[in-house]
Amino acid sequence: MSDTTWFVIGSVDDIPRRGARTVRIRGREIAVFRTADDHVFALENRCPHKGGPLADGIVHGRKVACPLHNWVIDLESGRATGADHGCAEEFAVKIEGEQIRLSVPEARAAAE
Amino acid sequence: MKKLVVIGAGMASGRALEHLFEADASAYEVTLFNAEPRGNYNRIMLSPVLSGEKSYEEIVTHDDAWYAANGVNCRFGERVTAIDTARKVVVGEKGEVAYDKLLIATGSAPFIIPVPGKDLPGVVAYRDLEDTNAMIDAAKPGARAVVIGGGLLGLEAAAGLRLRGMEVTVVHLMGHLMERQLDEAAGYLLRKDLEKRGISILLNASTKAIVGSGKVEGVELADGTTIPADIVVMAVGIRPETTVAKAAGLTVNRGIVVTPQMVTSDPDVLALGECVEFQGQLFGLVAPLYDQAKVVAATLLGKEAAFTPKELSTKLKVTGCDLFSAGDFAEGDNREDIVLRDPSRGVYRRVVLEGDRVVGAVMYGDTAEGSWFFDLIRDKADVSAMRDTLIFGQAYQGGSPLDPMAAVAALPDEAEICGCNGVCKGTIVKAVTEKGLTSLEEVRAVTKASASCGQCTSKVEQVLAVTLGDAFTGPARKTMCKCTDLTHGEVRDFIRSKELKSIPAVMQELGWKTSCGCATCRPALNYYLVCDWPGEYEDDNRSRFVNERLHANIQKDGTFSVVPRMWGGLTTPAELRAIADIADKHRVPTVKMTGGQRIDLLGIKKENLTAIWTDLNDAGMISGAAYAKGLRTVKTCVGKEWCRFGTQYSMQLGVDLEKLMWGSWTPAKVKLAVSGCPRNCSEATVKDIGIICVDSGFDIHISGAAGLHVRATDLLGHVETEAEVLEYCGAVLQMYREGAWYLERIYKWQERVGLETIRAAIMDDAESRKALWKRFLLSQSFAQVDPWRERVEGLESYEFNPITIVPALAAE
Numbered sequence: 059m060s061d062t063t064w065f066v067i068g069s070v071d072d073i074p075r076r077g078a079r080t081v082r083i084r085g086r087e088i089a090v091f092r093t094a095d096d097h098v099f100a101l102e103n104r105c106p107h108k109g110g111p112l113a114d115g116i117v118h119g120r121k122v123a124c125p126l127h128n129w130v131i132d133l134e135s136g137r138a139t140g141a142d143h144g145c146a147e148e149f150a151v152k153i154e155g156e157q158i159r160l161s162v163p164e165a166r167a168a169a170e
Numbered sequence: 171m172k173k174l175v176v177i178g179a180g181m182a183s184g185r186a187l188e189h190l191f192e193a194d195a196s197a198y199e200v201t202l203f204n205a206e207p208r209g210n211y212n213r214i215m216l217s218p219v220l221s222g223e224k225s226y227e228e229i230v231t232h233d234d235a236w237y238a239a240n241g242v243n244c245r246f247g248e249r250v251t252a253i254d255t256a257r258k259v260v261v262g263e264k265g266e267v268a269y270d271k272l273l274i275a276t277g278s279a280p281f282i283i284p285v286p287g288k289d290l291p292g293v294v295a296y297r298d299l300e301d302t303n304a305m306i307d308a309a310k311p312g313a314r315a316v317v318i319g320g321g322l323l324g325l326e327a328a329a330g331l332r333l334r335g336m337e338v339t340v341v342h343l344m345g346h347l348m349e350r351q352l353d354e355a356a357g358y359l360l361r362k363d364l365e366k367r368g369i370s371i372l373l374n375a376s377t378k379a380i381v382g383s384g385k386v387e388g389v390e391l392a393d394g395t396t397i398p399a400d401i402v403v404m405a406v407g408i409r410p411e412t413t414v415a416k417a418a419g420l421t422v423n424r425g426i427v428v429t430p431q432m433v434t435s436d437p438d439v440l441a442l443g444e445c446v447e448f449q450g451q452l453f454g455l456v457a458p459l460y461d462q463a464k465v466v467a468a469t470l471l472g473k474e475a476a477f478t479p480k481e482l483s484t485k486l487k488v489t490g491c492d493l494f495s496a497g498d499f500a501e502g503d504n505r506e507d508i509v510l511r512d513p514s515r516g517v518y519r520r521v522v523l524e525g526d527r528v529v530g531a532v533m534y535g536d537t538a539e540g541s542w543f544f545d546l547i548r549d550k551a552d553v554s555a556m557r558d559t560l561i562f563g564q565a566y567q568g569g570s571p572l573d574p575m576a577a578v579a580a581l582p583d584e585a586e587i588c589g590c591n592g593v594c595k596g597t598i599v600k601a602v603t604e605k606g607l608t609s610l611e612e613v614r615a616v617t618k619a620s621a622s623c624g625q626c627t628s629k630v631e632q633v634l635a636v637t638l639g640d641a642f643t644g645p646a647r648k649t650m651c652k653c654t655d656l657t658h659g660e661v662r663d664f665i666r667s668k669e670l671k672s673i674p675a676v677m678q679e680l681g682w683k684t685s686c687g688c689a690t691c692r693p694a695l696n697y698y699l700v701c702d703w704p705g706e707y708e709d710d711n712r713s714r715f716v717n718e719r720l721h722a723n724i725q726k727d728g729t730f731s732v733v734p735r736m737w738g739g740l741t742t743p744a745e746l747r748a749i750a751d752i753a754d755k756h757r758v759p760t761v762k763m764t765g766g767q768r769i770d771l772l773g774i775k776k777e778n779l780t781a782i783w784t785d786l787n788d789a790g791m792i793s794g795a796a797y798a799k800g801l802r803t804v805k806t807c808v809g810k811e812w813c814r815f816g817t818q819y820s821m822q823l824g825v826d827l828e829k830l831m832w833g834s835w836t837p838a839k840v841k842l843a844v845s846g847c848p849r850n851c852s853e854a855t856v857k858d859i860g861i862i863c864v865d866s867g868f869d870i871h872i873s874g875a876a877g878l879h880v881r882a883t884d885l886l887g888h889v890e891t892e893a894e895v896l897e898y899c900g901a902v903l904q905m906y907r908e909g910a911w912y913l914e915r916i917y918k919w920q921e922r923v924g925l926e927t928i929r930a931a932i933m934d935d936a937e938s939r940k941a942l943w944k945r946f947l948l949s950q951s952f953a954q955v956d957p958w959r960e961r962v963e964g965l966e967s968y969e970f971n972p973i974t975i976v977p978a979l980a981a982e
Contacts, residue, residue, distance in 0.1 A: 065975055066975070067973050067975050068973050068975075072968065072973060073968075074712065074968060074969075075345070075712065076686075076712040077712055079968060079971075079972060079973050080972040080973070081972055081973040081974075081975060082972060082975075083975065090973070093500065093501070094353070094354065094501075094686050095353065095499065095500040095501070097500050108726065109727075109728075110726075110728065111724075111728035114716040114719075114720070114724060114728070114776075115689075115716065116689040116692065116693070116712070116713070116714075116715065116716075117712070118686060118687060118688045118689050118692065119501035119502075119684070119685075119686065119688075120500070120501045120502045120503055120505075121503070123689035125715065125716040125717075125724050126724070126726065128689070130689070132503040133503075134502055134503050134504070135503065139503070154450055155423075155424055155450070
């Protein structure tokens, strides 16, 4: 992947602890999560089950429970946990100072 | 001899000079500038100086004799005003000094929050001896201190001032103390310990202003309260002191940027300590600074060396508060937690594993094993062989794992099973055999084993099972979730008996097996605490399901539905007109009547919720709570006002009930109906609470259902007046709120506790009913706030709006 544009989306404190906010980049909706211990993760804001908005779920540990049918998605890999199968696309995040930077590749954006 | 100039005589540059002189005492002629009028002392030990446990003389690292012996030209008390890298000179207040190599060690400056009054006399930071002496001077017994900042430094200051007899309040912006180093559970224990020493702790408290005329008189918080203060200590954080370096044109981000050799953007200028930034990282603890000092000495002597940041550990230097944290203790899918809690001793220990290695540890109460765990983290040691006993520490390694039942069977009679109540195995066995006990509940009632913190519950059960043998029928127990061995009922009992008033308190005192719970237990605990401590417990919105957090119902496409309250199902032309206009204005795709006699506006985007609520509020409507585990609707038929069969004023009674109960949180949703006669047009006999009006008064029915299960209500009893209806229904609702498990509907709760129990408490025992009624009214006095209006006024606005990206892209 040659596309290494990092989008500055704001500071860590813009996101509530054990919560998430969404951001639109290149036409895609991305959920940016902050865990209780201030780690930040970014996933496509669509549950692999029925497209539920993951950003609205309850964040616990490094997982989020989808608000629609309670699938539990791992924030690090985007994969459904337990007996469920499926994966939400994950995006690279880096924190520089207080700033969150997000890498959203162009390639698959057109596929939507 | 080459010339070395050092700016700053702190711990880092002091250590670098030691290494330099040790390796080659004649390599450089050294000039040392320091803005403070003294040389290098052990800044970490300022806390014991503040508390009076040590004197300044005891913490001096380099005295005059040391500087003289090493030929250091000391320029103490003199500020450096500029560096000229072209001419290679440092400009001090009293003149220039030329250098071949320059070492910048300017350290850090305290961060002063920009609030009104920050410059008043009596506001001090906590960085150097001057600050410490200013605090000691102010510390008259009985005088009041406010410390802003609940991190390492702030708490050490608070403890020191308290030891000197001051009244101390710590104001902390975050939800738990030392959030950078501790998780919530350890933060909770720390708070408890500090409060025990008489220090008041205010969490989630934001400072608005420091007030006083001529000198500090108090601190005003964002919520409007003012805390009186004779001294205010600002300890919210530090930032690298880079003014001189920046002015000299060196590359500075947050700190002075250095290479692994500790060289700045100028090859003859080095930097180390709290003023530097290395690979985006800043440094505030002493261990990495000492590593940097070694590298600086080597680089100055032309030797190869490179700085690599290592794992860090933290300890708080407050006598009696024993805490330790090291490494990375975040949770992760590839990570596992091992948690040990001993509530009666206030011990918490959590080790985080990634594969076969320990990556982090947090400890509170007993940190004797801290250094052992720190070694395991640093050495990346493989711990697979001792995993089962790892959490107990080094002394416990080498034993073989046992089947728990066999282990319990093998215990001697005098082995202690329940630490809280001092119950040993023999006592339980005797009680079981002599009294013929067969259940855990009986054992608990008779022996008190597991009746305090509940952590030994499974052990008590094993003793029971071993004693009964085949006669043991196994537990009908259903634990709350995988985070605990306790049932909902046990957790509720403990919340009250132990007066647990926060989620971290519950998790610590009841020995939760995970560090911050899961999506099952957190909403349940949040409800139990809301119910049991009205006005005291602060609702944790992160522990609420999306609908209750956003006060609207989420739909399959991620949009929401909005239902305004219509008291008793009554509306007016003005209200309908307003709703129609609002639906037009916001292009609401679907408008529908609900089963509870309300109007539902569907397909609202999250970011439009507050706009539509604003319009509904302006038209006099509030949230209908159609999303809540709480009172939803009271449905009515027209009753005596119009109906030729009506026996009572059912519409007005419905309105009155709804006005009484709106805003209440309950274990599961609650719907009511009032029918004006036994023809029951409002379908009251399938509601959670249903009122059927008759000529002689009102029949109160409870425990109906018309969902997954269909169940007709049971008659609870008959009353004669509307006022009685309100009191009896309020009491029933409160009894349900206090007694049911989270997500248990009224009919399920009734099936568990029995209709007779409820009838006895409500219909037969006036005293019990009145007490329930009083508790319900108290709870309602805090609950009846329109959540829409609060959010229209700006509460939690981040919940509703996506992040807008900064237009500039940072390409690499």
